[in-house]
Amino acid sequence: MARQLAHLSDEALVLLAARSEEPALAELYDRYGRTAYGLALRILRDPALAEDAVQEAFLAVWRTASRFVPEKAKASTWILTLAHRRAVDIVRREQRRRADTLENAPEPAVEGVDEDAFLRLQRERVQSMLRVLPDAQREALELAYYGGLSQSELAERLGQPLGTIKSRMFSGLSRMRELMEEPGTEMSWTSTT
Amino acid sequence: MDVHDLTAAYALDALSPQETEAYEEHLGQCERCREELVGLSEAATALAFGAVAPAPPPQLRESILEAARAERTNVVPLPRRRWVERGAMLAAAAVACVAVGLGVSLSQSGPHYVTATLSVGSGGKAMLSTSGLGAAPRGKTYEAWIIPAGKQPQPAGLFRGGPDASLALRGSVPRNAVVAVTLEPAGGSSAPTTTPIFSTHA
Numbered sequence: 240m241a242r243q244l245a246h247l248s249d250e251a252l253v254l255l256a257a258r259s260e261e262p263a264l265a266e267l268y269d270r271y272g273r274t275a276y277g278l279a280l281r282i283l284r285d286p287a288l289a290e291d292a293v294q295e296a297f298l299a300v301w302r303t304a305s306r307f308v309p310e311k312a313k314a315s316t317w318i319l320t321l322a323h324r325r326a327v328d329i330v331r332r333e334q335r336r337r338a339d340t341l342e343n344a345p346e347p348a349v350e351g352v353d354e355d356a357f358l359r360l361q362r363e364r365v366q367s368m369l370r371v372l373p374d375a376q377r378e379a380l381e382l383a384y385y386g387g388l389s390q391s392e393l394a395e396r397l398g399q400p401l402g403t404i405k406s407r408m409f410s411g412l413s414r415m416r417e418l419m420e421e422p423g424t425e426m427s428w429t430s431t432t
Numbered sequence: 433m434d435v436h437d438l439t440a441a442y443a444l445d446a447l448s449p450q451e452t453e454a455y456e457e458h459l460g461q462c463e464r465c466r467e468e469l470v471g472l473s474e475a476a477t478a479l480a481f482g483a484v485a486p487a488p489p490p491q492l493r494e495s496i497l498e499a500a501r502a503e504r505t506n507v508v509p510l511p512r513r514r515w516v517e518r519g520a521m522l523a524a525a526a527v528a529c530v531a532v533g534l535g536v537s538l539s540q541s542g543p544h545y546v547t548a549t550l551s552v553g554s555g556g557k558a559m560l561s562t563s564g565l566g567a568a569p570r571g572k573t574y575e576a577w578i579i580p581a582g583k584q585p586q587p588a589g590l591f592r593g594g595p596d597a598s599l600a601l602r603g604s605v606p607r608n609a610v611v612a613v614t615l616e617p618a619g620g621s622s623a624p625t626t627t628p629i630f631s632t633h634a
Contacts, residue, residue, distance in 0.1 A: 246579070246610070248627045264500055268493055276492070277485030286489070293488060294496050301500045311466075316473055319480040327445045358485045365482035383446040384479045390441045391448065402437075409440040415475040 249314035257304035264301055271315060272297070273358065275322035281385050282326040283333075292329050296322035323384070330387040368418045376411035379404060439465050443472040550611050552634050556604025560611060565593045565629070568615060574629075575620045578603055579610040590620045605634045 244252060244266040255263035275296055279289035299321045307317055354362075369377050382388045382396070390408070394401045435458040441447050442455050459465055548565075552558040560576055568574050574593050577585035578601060588601040588611070605611060612631030614624045 246612075246628070247631060251628065251630060254630075261497060261500060265493070265497055268496060272488060272493065272496075273485045274480055274483075276488035277483040278480045280486070281483035290489065290492050290495075293492060294499065297496045298499055298503075302503070312470060312473060316477045319477045320473060323477075323480065324445050353487065354485060355487075358481070361481040362484065365478055368478070369482065380444065380479065383441070383444040384476060385483065388446065389448050390446045390451075393446065405437050405441060408444060408446065409437075409472075412440050412443060412472045412475045415478060416471050419475060419478060 249318075250309045253300070253304050253307045253309075253314045253317075256301060257307070264297065267300065267314075267318060268297055271318050271322075273355065275319060277358075278319065278322060279326040282323075282330050282387050288329055288333065289326070292326040293322060295325045299325070327387040368415055371418060372411050372414055376407045376414065379407040380411045380415075383408060436462070436465060439468050440472055443469060443476040548613065548630050548632060550605075550632050550634060552605050556606060558601045558605040558611070558634070559598060560601055560613070561596070561598035562593070562613070563596050565595075565597060565613075567593045571618050572615050573618050573620055574613055575616040575624070576601055577612045577614065577624055577628075578605050579612060579631075580606045581608045581610075585612065585624055587620060587622060590616075607634065609634045 244255075244262055247255075247263075247266070249267070249270065252263045252267050256267065272293060275293045276289055279292040279296075280286065283289045283292065296318070300318055307314065312320075369380070372380070378397070379393060382393055383390070388396065390401060390404050393399075394404045397404065435455055438447060438451060438455045438458075442452065447455060459469070548560060548562045550558055550560050565574070573590045574597075575590050576588040576599055578588045579585045586603055588603055589599050591597050591599045601611070610631050610633055612624070612628035614626045614628050616625060
């Protein structure tokens with residue numbers, strides 16, 4: 240049913256979701272739900288919490304689709320930003336609540352995961368871009384994005400001044416951006432193409 | 433604290449709630465940061481694809497859709513004015529169904545919203561009217577497509593656009609078909625070469 244919308248752009252689907260067209264939300268979930276879940280699981284290390292984060296993110300898409308402004312961001316960026324934000328909110332809340340940190344929970348294993356071939360290719364491309372970065376920049380990006388650490392927590396953890404952390408994050412993301420724009424590394428972010 | 437410095441951390445969700453608030457306030461006034469944020473956010477989001485992505489539990493999809501259904505209160509009222517006029521034109525053909533599409537059009541002045549109304553009469557004769565679609569740029573034309581379920585798009589006519597445009601579609605629109613509009617080189621194409629500006633279910 241939802242696959243009838245498969246030819247639509249992400250942005251058109253968000254506009255339909257803004258009109259409460261449920262199949263459009265279903266199609267967006269089919270395109271990005273798995274990536275959102277993988278991301279939430281990486282951050283939260285707990286399947287039930289990851290499900291909560293993804294559910295909250297897609298309901299935020301549903302509720303706020305009418306405020307999405309296509310000229311400000313790509314729809315995929317917007318959706319995955321919402322998912323990331325929910326997961327980070329939850330990890331910070333849980334870490335305040337618990338004595339042990341979620342960080343000590345095992346990282347989701349790569350082996351044995353029945354991973355979609357296209358998503359695996361995307362993952363390998365991103366990881367190869369990360370490998371190009373200087374270690375300090377990669378570490379800052381990974382601890383912030385996958386670890387949910389704030390810049391102040393990062394500074395404390397790494398024993399570096401806040402200014403150093405800020406510039407590592409900035410340089411790392413800027414370099415990622417350049418790598419994404421290089422010919423041949425251009426990526427299509429939807430899993431349906 | 434220089435707020436300009438916070439763009440990368442904001443893109444990574446690495447700010448405290450207080451810092452986030454300060455940065456968002458700043459963002460409203462700083463064009464440079466808004467532009468920078470677009471690129472850095474895309475780079476940060478690329479990292480989402482760097483995580484291993486096992487399939488989520490199958491019930492999560494239904495759980496989300498069920499919750500969405502339960503709060504289906506965000507219906508945006510659509511302009512019906514056009515529909516009434518065009519509907520009247522098709523009155524003799526006994527309008528069987530009407531669908532409204534909403535899309536985004538890119539023009540020199542930047543993207544803006546477009547509404548398109550599709551009125552399908554008995555026998556599948558259909559009229560497409562658009563509002564808010566800018567005139568097609570020089571050397572380009574809008575082209576309508578009828579996409580029967582599971583089939584390739586069929587060319588359904590060319591039009592120039594303009595603030596209020598309408599087009600009687602060539603061919604008939606079967607039930608469950610999708611009608612879409614793309615921007616094509618002048619003279620039209622035999623198959624769409626660009627992403628649809630909008631599309632709607634008949």
